[in-house]
Amino acid sequence: PGKAVVATGDVHFLDPHEEILRTILKHGIGWREAFEGPCYFRTTEEMLQEFRFLPPEVARQIVIENPNRIAERIEKVQPVPNKLFAPKLEGAEEQVREMTWRRAKEIYGDPLPELVQKRIEKELNAIIGNGYAVVYYISHLLVKKSHELGYLVGSRGSVGSSFVAWCMGITEVNALPPHYVCPDCHYVEWFADGSVGSGYDLPDKPCPRCGREQLMKEGQDIPFETFMGFKGDKVPDIDLNFSGEVQAKVQQYSIELLGGPSQVFKAGTVGTIAEKTAYGMVRTWAEETGRRLREAEVDRLARGLTGVKRTTGQHPGGMVVVPVGVEVEEVTPVQYPADDKESGWRTTHFDYHSFENALLKLDILGHDDPTMLRMLQDLTAEHPVPEHLRKGLRFLPDGRLDVTSIPMNDEKVLALFRPGEGARVLGLKEGQVEYDLGSIAIPEMGTGFVRRMLCETMPRTFSDLVRISGLSHGTDVWTNNAQELIRKGICTLQTVIPTRDDIMLRLMYWGIEPAMAFKIMESVRKGKGLTPEMEETMRAAGVPDWYIWSCKQIKYMFPKAHAAAYVLSALRIAWFKVYMPTLFYAAYFTVRAAGALDADLLVKGEAAVRAYMEQIKQKGKDASPKEKEALVEYEVVLEALLRGIRFLPVDLWRSDAVRYTIEGEKTLRCPFISLPGLGEAAARAIVQAREEAPFQSVEDLRNRARLNKTVMELLQAHGCLKGLPEGNQLSFAL
DNA sequence: CAGTTCAGCAAGCAGTC
């Protein structure tokens, strides 16, 4: 028998009145003249009407009967299964157990203190029982890989709540209660009564048992359940921060380790028309078709366009693992990002959150801190840490500072985050920098918002900074929430909700069932507020009104592990800002400020920089995003200048392609890339050509580095070509 | 030699942690 004919409506929108949206869309992507019938979703009656030129029984057949026959033959399908496909790898469970117990005993002794023993047992049960052994083990290998490449890995995310993760080197955050521990004789001293917020805040002291000069201090006091819940009712990922210089390599390595390109994929993303594009499209359409629309009509049409799929892309770091023996298509189709076969990556067709309960993800993210710390560490080879600062620090065999030995309780470093003292620590006079604070250019601590918070809260310790880190991230965590509670005298910095763990723990303390406390924490941290049942439970338990209100305000909230990890990394960087400023600014301008600076302005010095900043400030909110970014970076430049740092112009013979290099005391040489318009490719080409042979002439430079007219003019204007003959004398000789 | 394609650069935007 022949194939069934089925009538379809070529549906692109639901109702006829939405046709205008499709018209605007087609206009927006330049699909101007193509003819289309009105493609709304027709009712059965309308479909029959469309086919009235056929005999009625034929029309009924193709509109009603055939479609139903096909539909009946399709069994019930669930596109994405809701069971977890946990990855498998021979020996992974044993590796996790072995590495954890070995490392724990190495530090805490054998037999282990009961607290440690119990914690590991609980965690291993959950980790292995829920199928996480493989991703723990692989994460360990990824960290190892990065270390081999010479880059530290930044800790990130909720996995820092896992002490097993600490034992395996997946996180530097130690989730145990604050404690001293002697790695030599295994003396341990716990502070489990809440008297100390963080092990890093304990005063330094020698081992009372064996006399070791300095005890280890650890413990951020974090419950494991923030990571995995109580009954495996949460499928978390493992997050790691890698330097951008190795991120792609590590992602590739994860594919290799977990079964190859048939089992590991980058998570895909779906790019849609969002607000700005929608408004742009509506306005352009109105303009080009000579319509004048009321604002309300523009709003209405723009809202109608948002959410329409435009392209596909790559997740910033998520590598999704399909167990060997399972086909990825059981969970999601696979594709290329933006359908680009040359991309080098294959991505999941569905986005991560649509299958997060089915497949595990390793989030191999990029972060500037590891890049900064690598550069700073490297710079200590040529610019060694001065003698008077070396006490308590460790050094690598080649003499570079081991940045992981930087202390977390250095008074001067902590003073950066308090107004007045911050500026003094930097050697600045009162009023020279805003709020007399030292936190600009310290990651996540230097924005205007955080600086004002610092002024109000005056942190003294690592644990204060962890609270501030939590409070300064997420909408309505500080403003319209904790800040008000503190101002009204209802709370202090020590009693507001700083991180999501605090919610679960305090609700349990108030007598709420762990499972419910966990559910409330998850709901609140995702900005979903409280269901009536949750609120009811809280009131019944006697949770104060302000606490319930505070929970409802929160739109997003860090886990404590993440806050601790970020403060740890920030303080390492801050140590350089205090003690080795030239190195610090060299690394900062290289890594963080790359695109925003202009060597022409840098070399002109303070007055010119101030004038430029003033110019941008005048523009207020009319300043472009680029200018706003520049304002941020030039504030750091200004601080550097005030601390006596000088900038030397780009020099054809001395400049690096992309790095600010140190040329003598407090002096930075601008890199080629600091000339706007001269990009990374050109910068690297110049340096490569220079290394092959000295430039004979302007022409020689242009030919060998394959520079275009624009770049040559830039170099000329900046004075880089001074003293270089125009033509190539050798070529004249020929 | 005009027209087309391509690489490099920057900006705008979106998505995600």
Added chain:
DNA sequence: ATGACGACTGCTTGCTGAACTG
């Protein structure tokens, strides 16, 4: 100055100048 979550990756677009093509 306001009020403010911060920081990251990647896709598209527009522009420029140079290389390629017929």
